[in-house]
Amino acid sequence: MNGAVPNSRPVASGTTPVVIGVLLATLFVSATVAVMIGPVSIRPDVVWRVALDHLNPGWLSQTWQAFEASIIWEVRLPRVLLAAVAGAGLAVVGATLQALLRNPLADPYLLGTSAGAALGAVGVLLFGASVVGGLSISVAAFLGALTAIVAVYVLAWQDGRFPTGRLVLSGVAVSYLFSSVTNLLIFRVPSGEQARTALFWMLGGLGSARWDALMLPTVVVAAGTCTLVTFARALNALSLGEEVATTLGVDGDRFRRIGFLIASLSTGVLVAVTGGIGFVGLMVPHFVRLIVGADHRRLLPAAALTGAIFLIWADVLARTIVAPEELPLGIVTAFAGAPFFLWLMRSRGRSGWAS
Amino acid sequence: MGIVKVDVRDLSWAVANTQILVDVALSCPNGAFVGVVGPNGSGKSSLLRCIYRVIKPGSGSVTIDGRDVWDLTSRALARDLAVVVQERPNETAFTVREVVLMARGPHKKLLERDTPDDHRLVALALRRVGIEALGERMFDTLSGGEKQRVVIARALAQEPRVLVLDEPTTHLDIGHQHQVLDLIRALGLTTIAALHDLNLAAAYCDQVVVLHRGSIRARGAPSDVLTADLVEEVYGVRAALGRHPLTGRLHVFVDGREGKPMC
Numbered sequence: 001m002n003g004a005v006p007n008s009r010p011v012a013s014g015t016t017p018v019v020i021g022v023l024l025a026t027l028f029v030s031a032t033v034a035v036m037i038g039p040v041s042i043r044p045d046v047v048w049r050v051a052l053d054h055l056n057p058g059w060l061s062q063t064w065q066a067f068e069a070s071i072i073w074e075v076r077l078p079r080v081l082l083a084a085v086a087g088a089g090l091a092v093v094g095a096t097l098q099a100l101l102r103n104p105l106a107d108p109y110l111l112g113t114s115a116g117a118a119l120g121a122v123g124v125l126l127f128g129a130s131v132v133g134g135l136s137i138s139v140a141a142f143l144g145a146l147t148a149i150v151a152v153y154v155l156a157w158q159d160g161r162f163p164t165g166r167l168v169l170s171g172v173a174v175s176y177l178f179s180s181v182t183n184l185l186i187f188r189v190p191s192g193e194q195a196r197t198a199l200f201w202m203l204g205g206l207g208s209a210r211w212d213a214l215m216l217p218t219v220v221v222a223a224g225t226c227t228l229v230t231f232a233r234a235l236n237a238l239s240l241g242e243e244v245a246t247t248l249g250v251d252g253d254r255f256r257r258i259g260f261l262i263a264s265l266s267t268g269v270l271v272a273v274t275g276g277i278g279f280v281g282l283m284v285p286h287f288v289r290l291i292v293g294a295d296h297r298r299l300l301p302a303a304a305l306t307g308a309i310f311l312i313w314a315d316v317l318a319r320t321i322v323a324p325e326e327l328p329l330g331i332v333t334a335f336a337g338a339p340f341f342l343w344l345m346r347s348r349g350r351s352g353w354a355s
Numbered sequence: 356m357g358i359v360k361v362d363v364r365d366l367s368w369a370v371a372n373t374q375i376l377v378d379v380a381l382s383c384p385n386g387a388f389v390g391v392v393g394p395n396g397s398g399k400s401s402l403l404r405c406i407y408r409v410i411k412p413g414s415g416s417v418t419i420d421g422r423d424v425w426d427l428t429s430r431a432l433a434r435d436l437a438v439v440v441q442e443r444p445n446e447t448a449f450t451v452r453e454v455v456l457m458a459r460g461p462h463k464k465l466l467e468r469d470t471p472d473d474h475r476l477v478a479l480a481l482r483r484v485g486i487e488a489l490g491e492r493m494f495d496t497l498s499g500g501e502k503q504r505v506v507i508a509r510a511l512a513q514e515p516r517v518l519v520l521d522e523p524t525t526h527l528d529i530g531h532q533h534q535v536l537d538l539i540r541a542l543g544l545t546t547i548a549a550l551h552d553l554n555l556a557a558a559y560c561d562q563v564v565v566l567h568r569g570s571i572r573a574r575g576a577p578s579d580v581l582t583a584d585l586v587e588e589v590y591g592v593r594a595a596l597g598r599h600p601l602t603g604r605l606h607v608f609v610d611g612r613e614g615k616p617m618c
Contacts, residue, residue, distance in 0.1 A: 104446065233460045239447060240457070243409055243440065248513075249433030249461030294448035 016298050019291065023305035030312045031084065035076045037316055039323065042068055042076075051077060079209035082217070083315040084308035086206070086274050089221035091288070091307025092300055093263045094281030096228055099239035099296065100259045101164050107282035108267040111171040111260075112148035114276035115178035117268070120144025121275065122182050122198045126189050137201070138213065142272035148174050149264045161253060162260070164242075203328030204277030206315050213273050220269045224262040225304055231255060232296035239294070279333040280307055280314075283341050290344060310337065359420045359435065359516045359545050360385050366405055366415035375401045376412065377570045381547075383517075383562075388539070388546045390560035390577075392553060394590050397566040399549040400521055406547060407438045407519050419517060433461035437515035439506050439523050451497070451505050452490040455480055458512035480512040483538060499526035507535060511542070520548040524555060553607045554599075557581055565589060578605050 035047045046064045050072045053060050090108050097106040109115070120140035135143070155170040156162045182202070186195050228235070234255045237245035242252040267281075284307045285299070292298045311333070318332045361383040368376040376398050383389045391399050404410040406417050408424045417424045424432055437458070447454070458480075459473045481487045484504040489497065494505060503526045510518060518539065524532040532552075536559045539546060550556045556563050557577040565573040565580060567589045573580045586594035592611040599606045 102446070230466055233457075233463065236449070236453070237457055237460060240449075240454070243404075246409055246429055247407055247433060247436075247438035247440070248457055249428075249430040251429050289448050293450065293453070295453055 016292065016302075019298075020301060020305070023302060023309065027084070027305055027309050027312075030309050031080050034080045034083070034312045034316050035072060037320060038071070038076060040068070040071055042072060047072055047077075074210075078211050078214050079206050079315065080312055082206050082209040082214055082273065083311045085214070085218050085221050086270050086277060087280055087284075087307035087309070087311025088225065088304040089217065089266045089270050089307075090277065090281035090311075091284035091303040092221075092225045092228060093266050095285035095288075095296070095299055095303045096235065096259055096263050098285055099235045100256055100263075101168060102239060102241065103164075103168060104286070105282070106168075107278075108263065109175070109271070109276060109278070109281070110168065111264060111267075112152045112174040112178065113145045113264060113267040114271050115175040115182070116148025116151075117141040117145040117271040118202045118276060119148075119178045119182045119185075121201050121272075122185055125198050125201060126185055126194055138208070138272040141275075142268055144178070145268035145271055148178055149268065153260075162256065167260075200328050201275045203330035204275035204333075205318065205326065205329045206274055207326065208273060217269050217273055220266050224266045225300065227262060228259065229297070229300050231258070232300060235259070235296040235300075236294075239296075274329070276330060277311070277333055278330045279337050280311055283337055284310060287341055287344060361406065361517055361545055361547065362416075362418045362421075363402070363406065364416050364418075366402070366412045366417070368401060368405065368410060368412045375569050376405070377568075379415070379566070379569070379571055381564050381571070381574065383545055383547050386543050386545055387561045388548070388559060390556040390563045391547065391549045391566060392551075392556050392563055393566035393572075397589075398569040399566055401569075402566065403438075403519050403521050403547065403549055407436060408432055430461045433513065435515060436517040436519060437510035437513040439503075439510050439518070439520040447494055449494050450490070451481070451486065451492050451494055452477060454494050454505055455509045455512050458509045458514075461513065476512045476514065477508075480508040483511060484508045484535065500528060500531055503527055504531070504535065507539075516544060518542070518544045518546040518548075520546065522549055522551060524550070524552065553581060553586065557605045557607065558602075581605065581607055 032044050032047050036042045036044055046068055049060050050064055050069045053062070053069070054073055093108040094106070097108065097110060098104055101110075118141070120135075120143050121137050123144075124135060124137045124140045152167070152170045152174045153162060155174065156166040158166060182198075186198050189195050189198070234245070234250045237248045237250045238252060238255060240248075242256070245252045245255075285303050288299060288303045288306050292302045311329075314332045314336060315329055317336060318327045318329045321327055321332075363379060363381045366376050366379040367374070379398070379402055381389065381391075391402060393399050401410060405412050406424070408417070408427075408429070411425065419435055427435075455477045456469060456473065459469065459476070478487065478490075481490055484507050486501060486504050486508065489501060489505070494502065497505065503523070507523065510520075520539070523535060523539070527535060532555060536555060539548075540559055548560075550560075560577055562575060563577045563580045564571055565585065572589060573585055581596070583594045583596055586592065586607060586609065590609070592609045594610075595608045597606050597608060598604065
């Protein structure tokens with residue numbers, strides 16, 4: 001694309017610890033600032049004093065107001081942490097699926113997850129929990145995601161394997177099917193306000209962030225990311241193709257199954273809590289690949305941190321731009337992220353898939 | 356470094372009632388270079404894929420030093436046997452060095468890092484195929500011939516005892532064809548290669564196996580096997596044999612323009 005740019009990786013592997021260090025520091029600062037910002041401004045030291053006080057009560061002398069503690073601990077901190085967990089999880093799953101499916105357009109929702117979750121959630125939102133047996137929105141969303149994922153894998157199954165092409169096609173087809181039902185429900189609902197609520201859920205948001213809703217996604221994303229990082233060499237080989245991976249000593253079928261399981265489970269758990277936050281899982285891996293290269297031993301940790309930072313800031317925008325109202329997070333991620341990504345792609349020239 | 360013997364016995368493989376391979380047997384002794392030749396669709400690639408354990412044959416076996424390849428894990432097999440295949444990835448964001456470094460994977464424990472030794476082996480492999488200057492280039496930006504040499508460098512960095520090559524000279528110009536085959540010969544590994552070019556097969560192979568419609572039509576030393584009749588029968592072109600004016604080696608001359616119709 002740009003002849004003046006060398007066709008080599010932008011960052012040498014020796015600088016990886018520096019990149020990870022900078023990202024960790026940025027994540028810490030971002031999380032702190034994100035908790036400070038809101039209708040009530042809070043000083044940075046108070047943020048961490050309150051957090052530490054909750055972890056170890058009575059340890060610090062109380063220099064904050066009770067309402068500050070309640071805002072930090074009950075509202076903002078769980079929300080910022082959920083943003084970090086969701087951002088990290090979506091970015092890691094996106095990078096993994098792009099490698100396993102060898103498809104630069106793969107994102108966490110490609111295999112039906114978000115369409116299934118949307119149908120479950122919208123069903124509860126529009127018709128009330130009684131219709132679906134008293135389920136909460138997030139449980140219904142998770143069951144919807146699970147149904148869609150199972151349908152995709154069953155349909156793609158052939159001769160004991162999941163061929164890549166069939167997996168993508170059944171993912172797309174099942175997504176369309178579930179979406180058509182969801183859209184029909186929204187279209188037929190008499191109240192415009194209800195339709196708006198359903199649409200808001202589908203575009204994603206972190207309004208439901210509470211400590212008890214944080215536990216499961218955190219555990220699943222952390223365990224999944226760690227497992228994928230230990231398989232980073234296998235992911236590298238698999239992104240060259242399944243047959244090549246086999247000749248490089250990677251049991252392709254086994255790693256693909258583990259990879260898809262982790263990807264589907266993480267996405268299902270996240271989408272149930274946050275709705276379908278677009279862009280993060282698709283673009284953050286590409287963005288990070290432009291910086292650290294394609295080796296998954298560097299790519300996955302860097303993508304996790306970058307996804308976390310990106311979603312923390314996207315959520316800050318979502319809750320401040322039209323305060324006291326909130327924008328759906330999916331709108332902010334795409335609106336803020338797409339131009340930035342395009343600028344980076346054009347300025348870095350040839351490297352990675354974006355060449 | 357031990358050298359190994361590869362044996363293929365009574366290999367048959369069918370897909371949906373079409374026999375792709377029928378009772379194929381070949382033996383590649385220690386350090387020998389066996390060429391597999393035959394027209395498109397004769398089963399060359401399928402035979403190789405059985406050897407490197409991507410296809411499970413319907414019957415028959417492939418053994419390396421007496422051990423069935425299906426009794427080995429993919430990791431164990433990849434430490435013994437490296438493969439250069441026709442199909443190459445496109446759309447990767449890896450550098451050349453990263454692609455070649457993947458050869459060290461089968462020698463690694465989970466989470467083990469790359470060592471200076473690994474980097475030395477990669478540098479050596481790149482130098483041997485003459486692309487040490489391309490190490491930091493993005494793999495995707497290379498020409499077909501350069502990519503082919505990267506894949507060969509990766510096979511070398513794998514430190515195998517057996518090499519399996521499917522058309523290793525495709526995409527290479529004539530100079531590099533000979534450079535690569537000279538290099539592979541010089542390694543002295545047990546080598547099985549599918550080759551399109553009968554003259555390259557005649558020049559480099561200790562033994563040639565001719566596949567035709569999934570069965571072995573002939574096998575032996577190139578000068579015994581490559582006859583005008585056989586080339587006419589298998590490839591459907593008129594052929595004559597002579598000597599290369601420079602080297603004096605066996606040379607196959609073909610004229611496809613008035614050949615027999617393909618059957």
